[in-house]
Amino acid sequence: MNLYQFAKGFVYGILKPVYRFEIIGLEHFPKEGGILICANHIDNLDPPVVGITAPRxxxxMAKGELFNVPVLKKLLPGLNAFPVKRGMSDRDALRMAIKLLKEGNVVGLFPEGTRNKTGELGKAFSGAGFFALRGDADVVPCAIIGPYKPFRRLKVIYGKPIDIKPYxxxxxxxxxxxxxxxxxxxxxxxKHK
Known part of the structure; x- marks a missing residue:
């Protein structure tokens, strides 16, 4: 068992009883090939929640400063995180995301770039479209419906893949x-609110 699998099981064990996940649409998730998961962003827990509910x-991307913290510097790569410099165009991070997608991996992205606590969708940056077009991957849309309140149901919905090939x-x-x-x-x- 690698660090990612261990962490996934551990975090799932902690969060599942607290937030009572309802996971919908896993049957839509492709079993192979590059996939870009694009989700709305309502809480700091969204990345681990997507990470533990996705079947692959x-x-x-994680902010670059985290990779300067001695313990995290060693842990983050084992958790499938790679650094991005925020507030600027980081070519290395862009290349890494596209490389991962072309190699048949799954990359998670929050197109709004920042949390929107209202639960409504905010304005998205065009990075999602950029990765979808350049990464030779289909897109799995994901909706997270909160609130993140203890013992309240939290829905994570995976939609049917969007075929990017025609675009x-x-x-x-x-x-x-x-x-x-x-x-x-x-x-x-x-549909799921």
């Missing part, structure tokens, strides 16, 4: 693809 290991072929813009992704997340939120 998920890679996430890639007609050279759609990152902005257009991001809008399509966010539209899919919005539909999941509306």
């Amino acid at each position: 290991p998920v890679h996430f 890639r072929e007609r050279k759609a813009s990152s902005e257009e693809v991001t809008e399509i992704i966010m539209g899919n997340i919005a539909e999941l939120l509306k």
Whole structure:
């Protein structure tokens, strides 16, 4: 058992009784190939929640400063995290995400970039569309419906994969693809609230 599997089981064991997850749509999740999970962002716990409910290991970008902390520097790579410099275009992080997707891995992303505590979808950055187009991967939309309150049900919904190939072929813009992704997340939120 590697560190990721151990951490996934450990965190699931802690969070499941507290937040009583209802996980919907796992049957939609492709068993192989590069997948970009795009989810709404309502709480700091969203990344671990996506990580422990997704059926395949998920890679996430983590702020670069965390990799300067001695203990985290060793732990984070084993938890499938890779550094990103916030507030600027970080070419290394972009390359790493695209490489992971092209190699058939799962990458998790929160297109809004920051938490939106209202539960409503905020404005998304075009990075989701960029990775979907360049990473040669399909997109699995994910809706997290809270609130994160102890002993209240927390829903994590995985939608049907969005086939990005037609958009890639007609050279759609990152902005257009991001809008399509966010539209899919919005539909999941509306259907399951």
